[in-house]
Amino acid sequence: MEQDITLKKEGQSLAFLKPLLAKITPKFQKGDLLAWLKKTGITILSITLFLGLWHMGSKALYNKEADFKIEKALTEQGQAAADAERACIESGESSCQPNTLPAPTQVWASLQSLIADHKVITADKAAFAEKMAATNEKLIAQGKNAIVYTGRASFIDIVLTSIKTVFAGFLLALLIAVPIGIIIGLSPTLRSAFNWFIQIFKPVSPVVWYLLVFMIVKTLYIGDNSDNAFVISFISVGLCAMWATLVNTAMGVSSVDKDYINVxxxxxxGTFQKVFKVILPSSLPLIFTGLRITLSVAWMVLIAIELLAQSQGLGLFVWEEFQNGANDSNSKIIVAMFVIGIIGFLLDRLMLTVQNMVSFNKNEGV
Amino acid sequence: MAYLELKNIYKTYGEDENVTEVLSDINLSIEEGEFVAIVGFTGSGKTTLVNLINGLLKPTSGEVLFKGEPVVDTSHERGVIFQNYSLLPWLTVGQNIYMAVKEAFPKESKSVLHERVKDYVSMVSLTPAINKRPKELSGGMRQRVAVARALAMNPEMIIMDEPLGALDALTRGNLQDEILNIWSQDKRTALLITNDVDEGIYMADRIIPLKPGPNATLGPEFKIEIERPRDKTALNDNLNYKKTRNAIIEYLMDIGEERKSVSHTKYVLPEISPKSFVA
Structure with a gap:
């Protein structure tokens, strides 16, 4: 019975690896294989269906915009211009392509071009470092700042910046929300005193948090020309996302089973022992549920905040591509969308695994 | 002077108009080395009484004296075995007991404490399960851990709040024997709260019924004059046993009847009939 529960727990956190694991395990049975085939088959089918619908939808949108362009040329400039327009579109010339929802193939191509771009930029960076090595050494010897690469960031750099921001924000949220949550949870007086504060600030939108942090950090950084976009964005992300942890920690600490308190x-x-040996362990599952929500909220608001803070992350990337309006901008936006979704999913799984590791209640977590 | 003494204890919950008196006029004295059982119906205020004695609750009026000193807080001198085991689920069996002995003997070295934990775990024959969590144990095993935890602190008195209430009859019998065994070794004073008359007769020197609450109070005591060690199978043929048992049950049935007949409040139902929607 207990064994079953343990197995179930692993199954829950790593369920998405199960088909793969089942394939690797040598002693699988016929039934396992069938179940695996069925599961994988359905997954593949749903992905194919999704791509097919997407392809058809984008094609319809493409045709609609193309027809409109030709029609417009016909009414405004006559038959010859319309024919020229049609020929231009059909030739694949980039200047006259309809700019609409990109097809899956275009998105795939964009992803590859982004990776190729990353390789070019990395090579560039290496070359730059090599070229400047001697000069930088001299500069450092003279006590001056070294010259660093300031060219544009590659897509991978952008993703890494975003992940860095989200983790910095998450850490900030953890450091603020967990201690305050514990203190509030322990004291009913403080809880009612802080309640208005939590209730008012909890629903504030990410944009407003950003503006608030901007006001403060801007003044703190006054006279300093260094880039504070990262600082502003991670603090905003942290403040925005910490509320779930704060509320859950306070609730977990205040609702410890009366039996444990009696023990x-x-x-x-002593008070210290009671908090660390009884109250905290028993509220850990709720605290981690809060942290998991915090991490997903952090990743969600990150995009909007990076956009506003002009921090070199995915949010800014999406916005710049939209403003750019180049031929492959739309497909790059879709690439970013998938990357955001996949990273969000992985972060959530990561937290779930950690949550299951610390949780004594093996049946929790979905 | 009695070892544990309860004098005119009243305990009320709530305030002003919502006040309910759970216990009233409780007087009890227990001598050193005695095994006393308090038997009562569910909801009669047994747990409240236990919490007053172990110091988790304070009486509204009256006083609880332990060795002549008023009880103001919990103490390591009075070990408690709770009704629902109250083991910490994130600690293993060994860790649960270690936490208790560390508090009880703060000056002892780690190795001495570890030895003590091992001794008590083997005393309740749970050595193979020492590294298991409470969740992996059966109800009886969990209660044995709770017993070991309470005894490992070397209390002068053991207070048991329906310790075997949640167990099946067979496990219950085994654990009764185990508790009696441990008790007879160093004759600690013991107070057992139970809802099982047979359990009380088998284990205790004296049985005191608790009249059901609100306003629960202790009834007349019944002395159990059966030689120890008692034999469970022979007990059924013991005349003394039958007599005491019948007397206690009769008493409990009577107060049960009384309680029923006291509450004959009639509820007046409003006169309503279904509305007809057919015009």
């Missing part, structure tokens, strides 16, 4: 009293544990 602590009968054993005559």
């Amino acid at each position: 602590a009293k009968v054993l005559k544990l």
Whole structure:
């Protein structure tokens, strides 16, 4: 019975690896293989269906815009211009392509071009570092700042910046929300005193948090020309996302089972011992549920905040591509969308695994 | 002077108009080395009484004296075995007990404490399960851990709040024997709260019924004059046993009847009939 529960727990956190694991495990049975085939088959089918619908939809949109362009040329400039327009579109010339929802193939091509671009930029960076090595050494010897590469960032750099921002924000949220949550949870007086504060600030939108942080950080950085976009964005992300952890921690700490409190009293544990040996362990599952929500909220608001803070992350990338309006901009936006989604999913799984590791209640977590 | 003494204890919950008196006029004295059982119906205020004695609750009026000193807080001198085991689920069996002995003997070295934990775990024959979590144990095993935890602190008195209430009859019998065994070794004072008359007769020197609450109070005591060690199978043929058992049950049935007949409030139902929607 207990064994079953443990197995179930692993199955839950790593369910998406299960088909793969089942394939690797040598002693699988016929039934396993069938189940795996069925599961994988359905997954592949749903992906194919999704891509097919997407392809058809984008094609319809493409045709609609193309027809409109030709029609417009016909009414405004006559038959010859319309024919020229049609020929231009059909030739694949980039200047006259309809700019609409890109097809899956275009998105795939964009992804590859982004990766190729990353390789070019990395090579560039290496060359730059090599070229400047001697000069930089001299500069450092003279006590001056070294010259660093300031060219544009590649897509991979952008993704890494975003992940860095989200983790910095998450850490900030953890450092603020967990201690305050514990203190509020322990004292009913403080809880009611802080309640208005939490209720008012919890629903504030990410944009407003950004503006608030901007006001403060801008003044703190006054006279300093260094780039504070990263600081502003991670603080905004942290403040925005910490509320779930704060509320959950306070709730977990305040709702510890009365039996455990009685045990602590009968054993005559000191306050410190009581908090760290009884109250905190028993509220860990709720705290981690809060942290998991915080991480997903952090990743969600990150995009909007990076856009506003002009931080070199995915949010800014999406916005710049939209403003850019180049031929492959739309497909790059879709690439970014998938990357954001996949990273969000992986972060959530990561938190779930950690949550299951610390949780004594093996049945929790979905 | 009695070892544990309860004098005119009243305990009320709530305030002003919502006040309910759970216990009233409780007087009890237990001598050192005695095994006393308090038997009562569910909801009669047994757990409240236990919490007053172990120091988790304070009486509204009256006083609880332990060795002549008023009880103001919990103490390591009075070990408690709770009704629902109250083991910490994130600690293993060993860790649960270690936490208790560490508090009880703060000056002892780690190795001495570890030895003590091992001794008590083997005393309740749970050595193979020492590294298991409470979740992986059966109800009886969990209660044995709770017993070991309470005894490992070397209390002068053991207070048991329906310790075997949640167990099946067979496990219950085994654990009764185990508790009696441990008790007879160093004759600690013991107070057992139970809802099982047979359990009380088998284990205790004296049985005191608790009249059901609100306003629960202790009834007349019944002395159990059966030689120890008692034999469970022979007990059924013991005349003394039959007599005491019948007397206690009769008493409990009577107060049960009384309680029923006291509450004959009639509820007046409003006169309503279904509305007819057919015009």
